[in-house]
Amino acid sequence: MIRYIAQRLVMLIPVLIGISIVTFSLLRFIPGDPARVMLGEHATAEQVAEFRKRMGLDDPLPIQYIRYLGRIVRGDLGRAIRTNELVTTELAQRLPATVELTLGAMFIACLFGITAGIIAAYYHNSLFDLVTMVGALIGVSMPVFWLGLILMYIFGFKLKWLPPSGRITPGIPLPTIPEVYNIHLTGPVGEKVMWLLNFLSNFYILNSLVTGNWVALVDCIKHLILPSLALGTIPMSIIARMTRSSLLEVLHQDYIRTARAKGLRERAVIFRHALKNAFLPVITVIGLELGYLLAGAILTETIFSWPGMGRLVVDRILARDYPAVQGSVLVIAVLFVFINLAVDISYAYLDPRIRYE
Amino acid sequence: MEERLPAQTTLFRDALRRLFRNKLAIIGMVILGLFVFCAIFAPWIAPYDPIAQDITRRREPPSWEHPFGLDEVGRDLLSRVIYGARVSLYVGVASVSLAIIAGTLIGAVSGYAGGWIDNVIMRIMDIMLAFPSLLLAIAIVAILGPGLLNMLYAIAFVSIPAYARIVRASVLAAKEMDYTLAARAIGCSSSRILFRHIMPNCLTPIIVQGTLGIATAILDAAGLSFLGLGAQPPTPEWGAMLGQGRGSVFTAPHVVIFPGLAIMLSVLGFNLLGDGLRDALDPRLRM
Numbered sequence: 001m002i003r004y005i006a007q008r009l010v011m012l013i014p015v016l017i018g019i020s021i022v023t024f025s026l027l028r029f030i031p032g033d034p035a036r037v038m039l040g041e042h043a044t045a046e047q048v049a050e051f052r053k054r055m056g057l058d059d060p061l062p063i064q065y066i067r068y069l070g071r072i073v074r075g076d077l078g079r080a081i082r083t084n085e086l087v088t089t090e091l092a093q094r095l096p097a098t099v100e101l102t103l104g105a106m107f108i109a110c111l112f113g114i115t116a117g118i119i120a121a122y123y124h125n126s127l128f129d130l131v132t133m134v135g136a137l138i139g140v141s142m143p144v145f146w147l148g149l150i151l152m153y154i155f156g157f158k159l160k161w162l163p164p165s166g167r168i169t170p171g172i173p174l175p176t177i178p179e180v181y182n183i184h185l186t187g188p189v190g191e192k193v194m195w196l197l198n199f200l201s202n203f204y205i206l207n208s209l210v211t212g213n214w215v216a217l218v219d220c221i222k223h224l225i226l227p228s229l230a231l232g233t234i235p236m237s238i239i240a241r242m243t244r245s246s247l248l249e250v251l252h253q254d255y256i257r258t259a260r261a262k263g264l265r266e267r268a269v270i271f272r273h274a275l276k277n278a279f280l281p282v283i284t285v286i287g288l289e290l291g292y293l294l295a296g297a298i299l300t301e302t303i304f305s306w307p308g309m310g311r312l313v314v315d316r317i318l319a320r321d322y323p324a325v326q327g328s329v330l331v332i333a334v335l336f337v338f339i340n341l342a343v344d345i346s347y348a349y350l351d352p353r354i355r356y357e
Numbered sequence: 358m359e360e361r362l363p364a365q366t367t368l369f370r371d372a373l374r375r376l377f378r379n380k381l382a383i384i385g386m387v388i389l390g391l392f393v394f395c396a397i398f399a400p401w402i403a404p405y406d407p408i409a410q411d412i413t414r415r416r417e418p419p420s421w422e423h424p425f426g427l428d429e430v431g432r433d434l435l436s437r438v439i440y441g442a443r444v445s446l447y448v449g450v451a452s453v454s455l456a457i458i459a460g461t462l463i464g465a466v467s468g469y470a471g472g473w474i475d476n477v478i479m480r481i482m483d484i485m486l487a488f489p490s491l492l493l494a495i496a497i498v499a500i501l502g503p504g505l506l507n508m509l510y511a512i513a514f515v516s517i518p519a520y521a522r523i524v525r526a527s528v529l530a531a532k533e534m535d536y537t538l539a540a541r542a543i544g545c546s547s548s549r550i551l552f553r554h555i556m557p558n559c560l561t562p563i564i565v566q567g568t569l570g571i572a573t574a575i576l577d578a579a580g581l582s583f584l585g586l587g588a589q590p591p592t593p594e595w596g597a598m599l600g601q602g603r604g605s606v607f608t609a610p611h612v613v614i615f616p617g618l619a620i621m622l623s624v625l626g627f628n629l630l631g632d633g634l635r636d637a638l639d640p641r642l643r644m
Contacts, residue, residue: 014480014483014484015480015483015484015487018480018481018483018484018487019484019487019488021484022484022488022496026496026499026500029500030500137381137625137628137629138621138625140628141572141576141621141622141624141625141628142621142624143576143579143580143583143596143599143617143620143621143624144580145579145580145583145596145599145600146599146613146616146617146620146621147617149599149603149606149613149617150613150614150617152606153606153607153610153613157606157607291489292489294489295489295490295491295492296489296491298491298492298495298580298584299491299580299583299584302583302584303603313492313495314495314584314586317495317498317499317586318585322499325496325499329488329492329496332488332489332492333487333488333489333492336487336488336489337487
């Protein structure tokens with residue numbers, strides 16, 4: 001197992017280098033002078049020249065690339081042009097929102113997808129089976145942004161059950177973890193810890209749980225439901241289909257007949273014997289979808305005014321703020337790669353045959 | 358004496374028979390037929406000019422005169438949805454065709470050449486797959502600049518690895534077959550072996566993946582246009598219509614309902630047909 005993980009980690013190196021080359025090229029392939037594009041129409045020649053010098057755009061490309069690589073290894077993603085804020089600071093605020101949304105969507109997708117898949121497989125060819133499968137077919141064809149708007153209209157506007165957009169109701173206080181517990185640390189290590197605690201505070205649900213802020217917790221969960229439902233529909237449909245087909249295959253195996261023949265209760269047959277084997281492909285699908293949710297969040301976040309990374313990417317593209325785009329794309333791609341790696345490793349752990357392929 | 362042979366059947370005819378027995382696939386074909394009809398005959402069946410505005414009647418709800426209502430600048434939505442079929446089908450089919458051509462060439466060369474060429478090409482494909490496809494498409498459009506054609510190229514580009522991998526796998530399998538050895542023994546050239554003997558074996562998975570790929574392409578294109586990175590106003594593109602009408606979702610929901618419905622139905626059509634084709638062409642792949 002350790003050998004397998006080591007092997008996979010080594011294989012990751014060229015991919016990570018590739019990602020860095022792609023994000024590096026992002027800035028250099030812009031037609032025309034990137035400096036002029038980023039500074040806008042009204043920049044003077046001196047401003048452009050100064051900007052080119054500051055960004056090192058006059059050096060040969062390989063030198064620029066090596067310098068870029070050196071910076072990202074140290075965790076420096078540059079500064080956003082418009083706000084002049086560190087890209088990493090912006091990402092640290094935005095990433096938790098996206099992760100929260102992704103996990104919310106995955107929770108809904110697994111809860112309903114797996115349940116529906118099991119029932120549909122158990123009552124194979126029943127009305128429930130038919131409805132689930134037709135629903136799943138429609139679900140995978142659903143444009144996330146359209147579903148989001150419809151949900152917002154029905155539950156947020158007409159029925160007024162849930163807030164239609166945003167992450168927390170303005171005015172509800174949600175102090176950070178260090179603020180609540182009066183933590184002040186100094187020194188090189190202390191500052192890192194403070195940074196980490198502030199970063200974790202941006203996970204609103206985690207923060208409100210840790211600080212016992214129940215008003216904020218309920219409010220955040222309410223805000224999370226609609227976007228998660230919109231984002232989770234496609235994976236929910238895929239998980240439902242996968243669970244059903246995988247379980248159907250297992251239910252026809254001899255050992256299930258044996259289990260029933262020896263008089264086991266039906267619940268034990270399904271949950272102890274069948275599901276254990278049927279879950280392998282489902283887990284793979286869940287993992288793969290988790291990665292895609294990160295990207296799918298771009299559209300969902302735009303609709304629900306969710307202050308996550310996806311919206312950051314789109315906003316900055318429209319504002320032609322390329323360093324910010326570069327940084328966000330890099331972080332999302334690296335996250336995506338590591339999620340996929342984790343999926344592969346967990347799969348190899350669950351099914352030892354994979355390791356020897 | 359005349360000997361009666363069993364009725365001749367080809368792989369193709371066999372598959373077609375299976376396809377037409379599949380109810381879901383037929384539903385898919387009917388849906389797609391409707392959209393293709395709309396796309397081809399749009400100027401004749403659309404009741405109004407899709408870009409003619411009537412500012413005085415903005416966001417008017419559906420009526421007999423305008424069955425889908427009017428949009429935020431007073432354009433007839435039914436006409437825009439009908440014309441939108443042209444844009445979406447064009448982007449879907451064109452981007453997938455481009456991706457199939459490029460992916461097939463890359464995969465074939467990679468699989469047939471083997472060695473370091475194969476290694477380099479597949480590592481590049483791995484890097485492309487390391488990005489979520491929508492994100493990579495967005496990044497490419499960010500570089501090229503927003504627009505319908507740039508979006509088409511971006512979507513085509515990000516779908517290349519899927520086809521390259523399929524073709525490479527098929528080529529690798531076919532390379533070991535006896536008929537390939539036989540072709541080589543009688544002195545066929547490499548390109549003849551590749552294109553006449555090996556490539557026909559890749560057709561089945563390419564057709565299936567291509568059909569399902571059009572569904573994804575339409576969805577991605579609508580998403581990009583929704584964000585303002587694809588088709589630009591006043592082009593009647595479904596995603597762009599949703600993006601522009603988004604602000605009026607609470608006051609005039611019809612502005613977003615109909616374009617979204619069109620996206621969903623066309624994607625559903627390609628998904629149903631793709632699933633049907635997979636079952637018909639290769640029953641082993643059945644999910």
